[in-house]
Amino acid sequence: AQKITQTQPGMFVQEKEAVTLDCTYDTSDQSYGLFWYKQPSSGEMIFLIYQGSYDEQNATEGRYSLNFQKARKSANLVISASQLGDSAMYFCAMREGFRNAGNNRKLIWGLGTSLAVNP
Amino acid sequence: DTEVTQTPKHLVMGMTNKKSLKCEQHMGHRAMYWYKQKAKKPPELMFVYSYEKLSINESVPSRFSPECPNSSLLNLHLHALQPEDSALYLCASSQDRLAPGELFFGEGSRLTVL
Numbered sequence: 752a753q754k755i756t757q758t759q760p761g762m763f764v765q766e767k768e769a770v771t772l773d774c775t776y777d778t779s780d781q782s783y784g785l786f787w788y789k790q791p792s793s794g795e796m797i798f799l800i801y802q803g804s805y806d807e808q809n810a811t812e813g814r815y816s817l818n819f820q821k822a823r824k825s826a827n828l829v830i831s832a833s834q835l836g837d838s839a840m841y842f843c844a845m846r847e848g849f850r851n852a853g854n855n856r857k858l859i860w861g862l863g864t865s866l867a868v869n870p
Numbered sequence: 871d872t873e874v875t876q877t878p879k880h881l882v883m884g885m886t887n888k889k890s891l892k893c894e895q896h897m898g899h900r901a902m903y904w905y906k907q908k909a910k911k912p913p914e915l916m917f918v919y920s921y922e923k924l925s926i927n928e929s930v931p932s933r934f935s936p937e938c939p940n941s942s943l944l945n946l947h948l949h950a951l952q953p954e955d956s957a958l959y960l961c962a963s964s965q966d967r968l969a970p971g972e973l974f975f976g977e978g979s980r981l982t983v984l
Contacts, residue, residue, distance in 0.1 A: 794977055794980065795977040795978065796913065796960060796962070796975035796978075797975070844912075857915055857918075857926070858915070858973070860913060862911070862912060863912055865910075
């Protein structure tokens with residue numbers, strides 16, 4: 752079964768330090784996509800970063816980078832130089848591959864990690 | 871500012887009321903989605919529209935009725951809801967249902983059913 756696991760329900764980080772949020776996934780597909788979203792208390796789900804299963808380079812977007820280890824099936828999010836505005840829920844998600852879901856591919860979500868940035 | 875606009879941001883309704891949630895996007899996206907999200911939980915997919923046709927219904931109770939009047943608009947009609955339907959309802963769009971690109975989400979409509 753396809754699954755996303757986020758083992759850290761809550762994390763704390765000091766402002767200006769880096770933090771890693773863990774995400775492991777399980778799929779039998781060769782082609783899939785991995786996403787990280789941020790959800791502040793306001794509710795909006797904000798796309799952060801995307802990694803395709805065939806991408807050889809780790810994805811980076813500003814202060815966000817994705818540590819993609821395909822053999823370990825992990826896609827950890829690294830936030831550098833944390834800011835107070837980074838306090839939010841962070842969700843890891845995987846887009847199902849065609850082999851498992853055909854034309855009805857959906858996003859499979861992890862349970863999320865609540866990040867608090869301390870001043 | 872988000873490019874997916876949802877109204878209203880907050881809604882309180884009784885179990886006998888009929889109300890609607892609205893979602894609009896002007897990015898030319900051809901796939902639109904409704905998700906339901908309970909506090910501290912991941913979003914749960916409800917419906918997917920692709921090219922204005924309903925392509926996925928995740929066995930949602932009939933008291934939720936989606937409608938896609940055109941490629942930019944998505945409505946969710948609510949009738950005879952239960953208190954357990956209280957949640958954040960998120961609308962999203964993507965370029966195509968099958969494309970690997972990201973979903974763009976609105977800010978959500980917080981629904982309280984009394």
